[in-house]
Amino acid sequence: MASRDQSYRTGETKGRAEEKTGQTMGSVREKAEAAKDKTHEKTQEGKDKTYETAQGVKEKTSSTAQSAKEKAAEAAQAAREKAEAGKEKTGGALQKTGEQVKQMAQGAADAVKHTFGMGKDNEDVGDDAPSYKQQGYNKD
Template identity: 55%
Template sequence: MSSHEEQIRGRAEETKGHAQEKTGQMMGKGRDAAEAAKEKVAGGAQGAREQTQEKGEQTGGFLSEKTQAAKEKASETAQTAREKATGAAQGARDTAEAGKEKTGGVFQAAGEQVRSAAQGAAEAVKSTFGMAGEKMPGEKTPGGTANE
């Protein structure tokens, strides 16, 4: 081989080495850029997951508060209804008791009137037959004993 060929071959090998070196550097930069992009995407995805989770927790807390408030309102409404029903039932019992007492009084007064009328009729019959003042068998005397 001639020295000129050797020189060309040397330069070619040198150029080839530089090309390989540059290719390696470019590949390294490409890998670094890809890794950085991957980390950025992963970081963004993690951030998005965290934000989603945080929003979910906030929404869950909000719904939990609203649900609890609705439960409390329903409980208060039910308690008010129970109290009103108890009051109405007590009023009905009181009215029924007053009516019972009034009815009892009316029947007692009617009974006394019937007894008084019967006694008056008996006295009228006795008087008609001339037996006024005499006690009939089984009739009570003013002292409470029965006449035999």
């Protein structure tokens, strides 16, 4: 009968070993699943944080680009206004210079006409004004 008892104890020991192995494997499996879940969770958190950071950088870059675009538009408008003011100022100066040149040319033409006796001696000043000869001037 020793063999039956021994066989029973062997079976009992084997059963306990299998149960213990099953428990250990279950525990290892649970720990592996927990580690896997934690790793997945941390990975997802990292992805989310990276996405948020990228969005922040994108928004800041867009804002900076918009600001630069607005400043460039303002600078261009100021340059246009300054150029227009310069154009008006230059146009006024050119017109004034043109008038002066025209008056000088007319004065020179009148002087030449008077020198050669072709000028209007007394027509502009009236009939009772003295002529050049009466004033003591000689046209020659």
